[in-house]
Structure formats: C-alpha cells, structure tokens
Amino acid sequence: MSDFLFYVLATMLVLLSLMAVSLPNLLHGAVSLIGSFLVTAALYIMLQLEFVALAQVMLYIGGIIIFMLIIILLTTGLGEDDSLNRISLGQRFKRALIPMGLLVSLLLFIGKTPSPLLQSATHRAAPVTLDDIGFRLLSIDNGFIIAFEVISILLLVALVGAVVIARKDKDEGEEA
Amino acid sequence: MSLSHFITLSLILCAIGVYGILTRRNLIGILLSVEVILNGANINFAAFAHFKAADPTAGAIFPIFVMAVSACEMAVALAIIISMYRQKKRLDVYRLEELNG
Numbered sequence: 001m002s003d004f005l006f007y008v009l010a011t012m013l014v015l016l017s018l019m020a021v022s023l024p025n026l027l028h029g030a031v032s033l034i035g036s037f038l039v040t041a042a043l044y045i046m047l048q049l050e051f052v053a054l055a056q057v058m059l060y061i062g063g064i065i066i067f068m069l070i071i072i073l074l075t076t077g078l079g080e081d082d083s084l085n086r087i088s089l090g091q092r093f094k095r096a097l098i099p100m101g102l103l104v105s106l107l108l109f110i111g112k113t114p115s116p117l118l119q120s121a122t123h124r125a126a127p128v129t130l131d132d133i134g135f136r137l138l139s140i141d142n143g144f145i146i147a148f149e150v151i152s153i154l155l156l157v158a159l160v161g162a163v164v165i166a167r168k169d170k171d172e173g174e175e176a
Numbered sequence: 177m178s179l180s181h182f183i184t185l186s187l188i189l190c191a192i193g194v195y196g197i198l199t200r201r202n203l204i205g206i207l208l209s210v211e212v213i214l215n216g217a218n219i220n221f222a223a224f225a226h227f228k229a230a231d232p233t234a235g236a237i238f239p240i241f242v243m244a245v246s247a248c249e250m251a252v253a254l255a256i257i258i259s260m261y262r263q264k265k266r267l268d269v270y271r272l273e274e275l276n277g
Contacts, residue, residue, distance in 0.1 A: 064243075128236045
C-alpha cells in the first residue's frame with residue numbers, strides 16, 4: 001500500500017515539476033509549482049517528518065510562491081511575456097540532452113556502485129517530535145544554535161538589502 | 177519504498193530543474209527552476225534522515241535552513257527583478273548584458 005502511494009505521489013511530483021519548468025505561461029508554471037510543493041509535503045508525511053511538511057506548506061506555499069506570483073504579476077502581464085522569445089523545439093531538444101545525460105550517468109553510477117550506505121539493512125527512524133527539533137535547534141552542545149542565529153541575521157540583512165535595491169531613486173521617481 | 181527510490185526521485189527533480197534553467201529565457205522562469213532543484217535536495221535530506229536514522233533530528237532541521245535561505249534568495253531576487261524591470265522593461269536574460277566580462 002505504501003509502495004503504491006509512493007509511486008502515485010512520485011509520478012505526480014515529476015509531472016507537476018515538468019509542467020512548472022516547461023509551460024510557456026509563467027503564471028501557470030508557478031501554480032503547478034504550488035501543486036508540486038503540496039505533493040512534496042505529502043511525501044514528508046510518509047517519511048514521518050511532520051514538522052518539515054508543516055514548514056514546507058507554510059514557508060514554500062505560503063511565502064515563497066506568493067512572492068513569486070507577485071513578481072510575475074508585477075512584471076509580466078499575466079505571465080504571457082515569455083511567448084515572444086521562446087526557444088525553438090530543436091534547441092530545446094539539444095539542451096534536454098545535458099540533464100538527461102546527467103540523470104542517466106548518475107543513475108548508472110548509483111546502480112553499479114556497491115555502496116554500503118544503500119545496501120545495509122534500513123532500520124526506520126522513530127518519528128521526530130516537535131520537542132526534539134526545538135531543543136536541538138537551540139541547544140548549545142551538539143545543537144544548531146549558531147546556525148539558527150546566523151540565519152536570523154541573514155534574513156534581516158536580506159530584507160534590508162531588498163529594500164535598498166528596490167528603492168526608487170529620487171530623480172527617477174519624479175519622472176514616473 | 178526504500179532509500180534508492182527517494183534518491184532516484186530527487187535525481188529526476190534535479191535533472192528537471194537543470195533542464196528548466198537551460199531552456200527558460202525569462203529571469204523568473206529560471207528562479208522557478210532553481211526552486212525545483214532545491215525541492216529535490218530537501219527530499220534527499222528527509223529520505224536519508226528517515227532511512228539511515230543516524231541522527232534523524234538533524235535531518236529534519238536541515239531542510240528548515242534550506243527553506244530560510246531560499247526565502248532570503250527570493251526576497252533579494254524580487255528586488256533585483258523589480259529594479260531591472262524598471263530600467264529595461266523586459267526580463268529576457270539574453271538581453272541583460274550589464275555584467276558581461
């Protein structure tokens with residue numbers, strides 16, 4: 001049952017991601033990316049990582065994709081700007097060869113290499129609880145407190161930098 | 177459902193993202209493709225945390241950091257795209273040549 005569910009979810013994820021990168025209208029691409037993130041959250045729940053699934057839905061779907069939709073709607077009229085400068089089908093096929101080669105060679109490598117990491121008996125982890133994650137994030141010894149604080153500073157700097165970059169210059173503002 | 181299945185899935189997602197980066201000409205389309213690649217990387221972290229179980233809590237924490245950095249990236253990208261659009265009125269990467277060496 002769990003195998004069947006995984007195959008269904010994986011197929012949906014691959015199809016939605018393909019749609020996200022290849023649909024000519026960017027708005028449709030962003031909406032299918034929302035679908036692919038939801039399917040990814042379902043995969044996390046299958047892996048018993050509920051907190052990651054929660055963060056996926058809140059951060060990616062509620063934050064990042066909304067950002068992206070705002071950019072698309074601000075800059076291209078309903079996402080249709082891209083249709084003028086599409087890449088021809090032959091070029092598209094030629095460029096598809098590069099990721100296909102990457103995929104096939106890496107799959108062959110993983111299949112051929114007798115790695116103990118893949119072969120050893122897989123014992124499933126106990127589900128990670130929210131308490132574990134919270135204590136581990138903020139504990140001093142063997143924890144992630146430094147990375148946590150650095151990330152908070154990075155978020156602040158990125159916000160200030162974004163405001164500075166996007167600010168209108170004074171003379172430019174009077175023209176517009 | 178084993179570790180190899182999840183590694184294959186994240187490899188496929190990475191290849192799809194690279195394909196998107198190579199074929200899109202719009203700046204925003206390239207950003208969408210980068211998100212697909214990051215999604216595949218996060219799935220890999222989660223799968224190793226679940227199946228290998230050496231330190232599952234660390235495996236659950238790392239995708240959170242990836243998401244936070246990705247949010248920063250999107251904020252700065254939004255600012256760059258808006259200021260570029262204000263100057264150029266187009267986002268075709270073939271025409272954005274200011275940073276040419």
